[in-house]
Amino acid sequence: MALVSVEEDGAIATITLDHPEKRNALSEALIGELTRAFDRLRERAARAVVLRARPGARVWSAGHDVDELPTSPRDPLGWSYPLRTLVRRLQEFPAPVIALVEGGVWGGACEVVFACDLINATPDATFAITPARLGVPYNVTGLKSLVAALPVAVVKEMIYTARPLGVERLYQLGAVNHIVPGDHITAFTTDQARTIAANASLTIAAMKEALRILADAQSLAPTQFERLQDLRRQVGESRDYREGLQAFAEKRPPVFRGD
Ligand code: LCV
Numbered sequence: 001m002a003l004v005s006v007e008e009d010g011a012i013a014t015i016t017l018d019h020p021e022k023r024n025a026l027s028e029a030l031i032g033e034l035t036r037a038f039d040r041l042r043e044r045a046a047r048a049v050v051l052r053a054r055p056g057a058r059v060w061s062a063g064h065d066v067d068e069l070p071t072s073p074r075d076p077l078g079w080s081y082p083l084r085t086l087v088r089r090l091q092e093f094p095a096p097v098i099a100l101v102e103g104g105v106w107g108g109a110c111e112v113v114f115a116c117d118l119i120n121a122t123p124d125a126t127f128a129i130t131p132a133r134l135g136v137p138y139n140v141t142g143l144k145s146l147v148a149a150l151p152v153a154v155v156k157e158m159i160y161t162a163r164p165l166g167v168e169r170l171y172q173l174g175a176v177n178h179i180v181p182g183d184h185i186t187a188f189t190t191d192q193a194r195t196i197a198a199n200a201s202l203t204i205a206a207m208k209e210a211l212r213i214l215a216d217a218q219s220l221a222p223t224q225f226e227r228l229q230d231l232r233r234q235v236g237e238s239r240d241y242r243e244g245l246q247a248f249a250e251k252r253p254p255v256f257r258g259d
Contacts, residue, residue, distance in 0.1 A: 063107025
């Protein structure tokens with residue numbers, strides 16, 4: 001069963017997350033289909049890609065497939081893991097990717113949306129950053145993409161509370177490009193994609209990569225990097241992380257003890 005569907009209309013493509021039974025959880029299988037779709041669209045020189053869930057979705061994506069989060073001391077969000085690979089694929093895709101967001105965006109799915117170039121969302125859209133809900137040692141590039149998109153006080157609120165934030169708040173902060181009613185957002189986004197596809201693709205590709213290089217241009221002393229990694233190792237090896245996963249599996253609130 002395909003977990004993702006792809007429609008092409010000339011130089012524009014629409015990729016739809018299509019696993020509503022599991023709320024489009026970002027499983028290795030779904031991410032695999034997504035990355036292959038982007039690779040194919042790169043070969044076909046697509047000039048704009050819309051990434052969405054089924055029209056009217058209550059949940060855009062429930063984030064990382066929690067059932068696939070490793071419980072061993074392995075880093076659950078390692079550089080070569082599917083979700084990180086997908087985020088880089090989006091950032092490195094030579095044409096603009098427009099996230100068309102309806103419903104709830106959870107956890108790692110927020111990073112996927114923020115890795116897109118533009119975000120159009122319906123008024124019901126919400127965004128939740130959830131590592132503290134599961135006891136997960138969040139990854140450094142994920143944190144960096146959040147503070148690049150939002151004021152650090154808002155990132156702290158989202159991480160510490162793990163509560164969904166309404167799209168209006170993110171729009172006011174400039175993290176979301178447009179809020180568009182559900183009955184118009186597809187036409188609105190298609191029009192945007194057509195405008196982009198009619199512009200100079202080489203210029204757009206070069207500017208997209210230049211903006212990424214400039215955004216990444218941040219020095220980090222090796223000792224700082226090692227401290228960041230050690231902080232994550234401590235969390236990843238904690239009982240709280242295992243409790244977070246266990247509680248999710250048992251569909252009960254987690255009881256975190258701080259160790
Ligand atoms: C596996 C799922 C999931 C799911 N994985 O429907 O950012 S980090 O660090 O936290 C990162 C590690 C991360 O992204 O972690 C995941 C963060 N995501 C969440 O915490 C959201 C978890 N899901 C939910 O809270 C609910 O499913 C929402 C509110 C998204 C939708 O609620 P709703 O009542 O509509 P269900 O909860 O009944 O989910 C339907 C089915 O999808 C599974 C869930 O276990 C259920 O499976 P069964 O039908 O087999 O019971 N599911 C949902 N999310 N992230 N599986």
